[in-house]
Amino acid sequence: MVETTARAESRPRLLTGDRPTGPLHLGHLVGSLETRVALQHDHECFIIVADLHTLTTRPRAEEVAELPGYVRDIVLDQLAVGIDPERATFYLQSAVPAVYDLAILLQMLVPKLRLEQIGSLRSMARAAALPDDAMTMGLLAYPVLQAADILMARASVVPVGLDNEEHIAIARECASVFNELYGDLFPLPQARISRWSSLPGIERGIAGSGAKMSKSLGNAVFLGDSAEVVAAKLRTLEFGDAERASPHEPALLVFARVFMGEDEARELGAGLRAGTLSLAAAHDALIAAIEQRLQPIRERRSALAGEIGLVEEIIVDGTIRAREVANVTLARAREAIGLEPLWSGLVTATQARAKARKRPY
Ligand code: ATP
Ligand code: MG
Numbered sequence: 001m002v003e004t005t006a007r008a009e010s011r012p013r014l015l016t017g018d019r020p021t022g023p024l025h026l027g028h029l030v031g032s033l034e035t036r037v038a039l040q041h042d043h044e045c046f047i048i049v050a051d052l053h054t055l056t057t058r059p060r061a062e063e064v065a066e067l068p069g070y071v072r073d074i075v076l077d078q079l080a081v082g083i084d085p086e087r088a089t090f091y092l093q094s095a096v097p098a099v100y101d102l103a104i105l106l107q108m109l110v111p112k113l114r115l116e117q118i119g120s121l122r123s124m125a126r127a128a129a130l131p132d133d134a135m136t137m138g139l140l141a142y143p144v145l146q147a148a149d150i151l152m153a154r155a156s157v158v159p160v161g162l163d164n165e166e167h168i169a170i171a172r173e174c175a176s177v178f179n180e181l182y183g184d185l186f187p188l189p190q191a192r193i194s195r196w197s198s199l200p201g202i203e204r205g206i207a208g209s210g211a212k213m214s215k216s217l218g219n220a221v222f223l224g225d226s227a228e229v230v231a232a233k234l235r236t237l238e239f240g241d242a243e244r245a246s247p248h249e250p251a252l253l254v255f256a257r258v259f260m261g262e263d264e265a266r267e268l269g270a271g272l273r274a275g276t277l278s279l280a281a282a283h284d285a286l287i288a289a290i291e292q293r294l295q296p297i298r299e300r301r302s303a304l305a306g307e308i309g310l311v312e313e314i315i316v317d318g319t320i321r322a323r324e325v326a327n328v329t330l331a332r333a334r335e336a337i338g339l340e341p342l343w344s345g346l347v348t349a350t351q352a353r354a355k356a357r358k359r360p361y
Contacts, residue, residue: 014039015155015189017048017093020070021058022215023222024077026290027199029297030258035159035194037082045088046153046322049074049315052093053146056139057128075311077223080301085314091322092315093149098326103148105333107141109177110170115140118170120163127216147171151178152326156187161197182336185329196258200251202233210248221290223297230294231287239272239279252282259289 016036018024024033036045049071055064075090093099115121121142125135138145143166150158150171158168168191175186198212201219213220221233237252256265268285271277304310334340 011042011044012157013046013153013155013187014043014157014159015046015048015150015153016159017046017050017149018074019050019054020067020074021054022070022220023073023224025213025215025220025222027201027213027220028077029081029223029293030196030199031161031194032159033078033081033083035192036078036088039157039159039192040083040087043157045083046155046325047078047083047088047090047318048093048149049090050093050149053142056136056142057124057130071315072311073224075315076301076304079304079311079314080223080297082300085318088318089321090314090318092319095319096152096322096326098323098330099145099148099152102152102326102330102333103141103145105337106144106147106151106174106178109174109181110144110147112140114170114173115143118143118166120166123163143167143170144174147174150189151175151186152329153322154185154187154329155189157192158189159192159194162193165191165193178333178336182333182338185332185336199258200248200254202236203238203251210251223294224301225294227291227295227298230290231283234287234290235280235283237283237286239282252286255286255290256282259286259293 016032018028018032036047039045051067051071054067058064071092078090079085121135121139122132124142125132125139130136130139146164146167147170150168151174158171160168168189172188172190175188178186201211201213201217202221203219211217211219221230225233234255237255238250239252240250253265253269256268260268264285268277268282272279272282331340
């Protein structure tokens with residue numbers, strides 16, 4: 001496909017995305033979606049729907065059967081927050097086979113020990129209830145596949161959460177070693193960490209744990225939740241009591257800082273401590289602030305959901321474009337390493353011999 005002028009090469013490329021393990025939530029909104037919306041104007045954006053990465057911890061048939069719904073959900077959520085499909089290329093990772101090939105080539109450049117030392121992979125294994133001896137090659141090589149995603153787009157900017165910073169370092173190392181060995185091909189990608197990269201979950205079920213809001217932990221406020229569900233979930237946030245000191249800042253105060261502002265959060269905390277503000281009133285104030293952000297998103301989400309086939313069309317168009325880009329990068333990588341000359345040299349010599357013997361080949 002020809003690259004359109006709207007997607008001209010002059011803007012730096014950005015790659016980011018999510019695993020389709022559930023719909024997106026408030027943590028995604030402040031931790032990554034708002035950054036994506038802001039950066040889409042001066043970057044050429046590739047937004048991956050990382051279904052292969054989902055297989056690293058959710059490979060069972062019943063889990064794979066959930067992918068179509070979640071793929072649709074996360075694209076819908078991103079359109080609802082304001083990502084413009086004319087500016088951004090949404091694509092389905094597993095439908096871009098050139099990325100698998102690139103990942104194999106990059107695996108040659110990363111020491112196994114380097115991957116074994118990455119803490120986030122062990123946390124993912126723990127979260128998926130995988131004991132150490134059941135760690136798969138796929139999970140261990142997760143950052144290498146992520147490097148292939150980033151490098152196939154030749155992206156230089158990668159907005160991610162703190163948990164992914166080390167993965168971007170691996171992508172940078174892959175790019176740098178590749179360039180050193182075979183000549184400059186890849187820009188060195190840099191992580192862009194957002195200010196709010198770890199919004200805690202609502203405390204239901206895991207009171208005071210300080211756990212990050214996560215699609216799969218049952219502690220998320222989803223962008224598609226109704227106003228009633230959002231309010232009910234937020235009302236489970238406790239302030240805690242001075243007797244039971246917790247190492248974590250009460251989630252209620254973190255939410256207030258993120259959604260109301262530092263000054264308002266300080267006031268709210270002081271009121272709660274002094275007993276001049278009830279917990280119910282603090283909840284009301286927080287719910288009002290969050291609703292102000294969520295209401296327009298919810299409305300756009302339901303309008304877009306009503307346009308039959310729209311989301312699917314955006315994914316298919318974007319994936320076709322991503323395949324073109326990936327094929328070009330893979331061809332350049334194969335050429336640089338010498339694999340393409342190896343194959344084409346063999347073909348040319350064989351055809352020449354066949355011609356000399358006057359046999360069609
Ligand atoms: P899963 O439960 O499948 O791990 P998740 O809800 O933790 O899902 P991810 O897909 O792991 O979400 O996260 C993708 C990106 O979203 C992260 O790199 C980070 O930028 C952002 N993100 C996720 N959760 C939060 C959060 N609670 N606060 C801020 N940012 C978040
Ligand atoms: Mg996660």
